[in-house]
Amino acid sequence: MVTAMRTMKEKTRRDLTLTVLFVIFVAILLQVANVKFDSYQKQVLSLMAIYGIMAVSLNLVNGITGVFSLGHAGFILLGAYTSALLTIPPEQKAMIFIIEPAHPFIANLHTDFFTATIVAGGISALGAFIIGFPVLRLSGDYLAIASLGFSEVLRILALNLQSITNGSLGLKGIPNHTNIWWSWGWLLVTVLFIVSLVKSSYGRALLAIRENPIAAEAMGINVFKHTLLSFVISAFFAGVSGSLYAHWLTTIDPRITTFGPVLTYYVLIMVVLGGLGSVSGSIIGAILFAFLMEWLRMFEQPFTLFGRQYPAIQGMRMLVLSVLFVVTMIVWKRGLFGRAEITWDGIRKLMKKFRRSGSR
């Protein structure tokens, strides 16, 4: 028993070292990318991490707690607007609020990017609390409808509160703060936080709720409290991703194509593609999504086939992408990773397998 505990401890220590080494390795890769890549590639690289944060945070609610939320775009919007209003310099605000002057309180707000991002997360979390508190008391799929409605309400509010959000004209001139370090740094924070949450007693309770809420309740888990907790944490990181997104894009507006349900569906695609319930899957899903969207542009260039010139077909990219996704979901029915995570144990086993088949 004692030896078993010791090996467990050793294993955890080994895994921790490996994880730290891995993070350093990724950081070195990013530094190389930062120097070698052109700004277009860096832009896509940042977007990957932003999508990663969105996916990991949605996965906490939809995959790990097993409560279906469709309101992610709303929390992203809340975070984006909050942080944008905090970082746009007052002179710039005076310039862009051309229909109605900005509310005096809004007009003079100004903080640095980091504070703005934290506040954005906080406001999104508050929003999640306000909507989650009444709705999560109900059982069933009410949250899906209520959160979808909530995110639309936020979008309509952003359209109408002319003196706060500049209405449909949107905000522009948001400082371009988001770079590789901010986005990947925040992704690291998100992953660390959510993984340690899942490994804690709270996380075990969340998994129990996903498997069977009634049984979990019978075991003494306060289902309401725990689902609300996961919902609020998820919204916090959605807000953070919104802030990064706004400072990446430098202009936001409450249009349906910018912060509408489509954005939620994109994030949902990333999560389901990677495997609902898997944090590593969500990250891979997000990276793949951002990468493929840009990489597949080559299908929209003119091409020659068997010596004949063909004109470019616009929209081809989305066709290829959809087919890829359909095939993926047919081959891996639960997404690329299912509920499994990439762990050091798993990698070791895989390497052993390779070695064995290699020596044969």
Next chain:
Amino acid sequence: MKRYMVFFFTFVVAIVFADIKIGVLLPLTGGISAFGEWTKKGIELAREQRPTVLGEKVVLVYADTRSEKTEAANAMARLTDKEKVVAVIGEIASSNSMAAAEIAENRKVPQVAVTSTNPLVTQGKKFVSRVCFIDPLQGTALAEFAANTLKARKVTIFVDIEQDYSVGLTNYFIERFEGKYKGNVQKVQYKSGDQEFSAQISQAIAFGSDVIMFTGYYNEIALAAQQARSMGYKGYFIAGDGADAPELIKIGGKAVEGLYFTTHYVPEAAKTKKAKDFVESFKKKYGTLPAMNAALGYDAYMLILDAIERAKSKDPVKINNAIRSTKNFEGVSGLITIDENGNAIKPVVIVQVKNGKFTYVTSIEPAQLK
């Protein structure tokens, strides 16, 4: 294996070694792809007519924005960084142009927006210009037209609060009109995609409006006009360039008969030889009359080539300086002068729907609106 290799190589995209690359950033798929397609047709025709500049071949590199902001930013970055274009034509929608504008500004590559009329697009930007007039000019022209020609005294404006374009245009109209007749304008709101307008129409009738102005897009305009006529409204309809689409008549039918709207271009207004030739060659190539987007796309391409020629250089910064100093450039949509903010100063065209056709009424010169 060999067979696969052969198969693979035939797939390899033919890379054209271009001398002068111009990026074209357009919504070729998604919500507003129809506008993107028209613009593309105009640009293609322009390239056919003028395929070289400074003795070198011009190659167009298209990038689709899927009518979305994120995509617009990425596509723009791809054009400037990967394709290394010397200038970019696009986008159509103001909100997408704004997302691209930040990148144009960072990379110091000139961007010429086609029909983005929101004043914020070029505001504070050194590398962003456009070939269309801006909403303040259009709103002022509409106000002058309503007050002087239609003798309007009571106006109800239908505002599509989802569209920045509509909110802006409404605002500039009111600014000018209220300056003449204070308190005689009423705003009613709707949202893109609405089908039912009877509440707003009753408000308009109760207000005693002699003019109803629509600042949104053709779809809602057609529906609202129909409902207004069936509810007994007898006055005029006026609208902005959002009405400029054949679908307006297809959906609106008899109800939109007599509607006036402001726009950038109409084939019937072609007076110069250049403009007439454009209409002819467009008809020959595509079998239809050019729409407003096609003419502006054509002008954007020609303006950039003109600027390259004047700059005598492929350097984007020099080209940008040349674009910014464009004076009285003869486009097919009228004389274009780019002001110090990058906005085009050009005439506003007024068109009326007559016998199910768009008919040219008059042009208002910017000097008349001072």
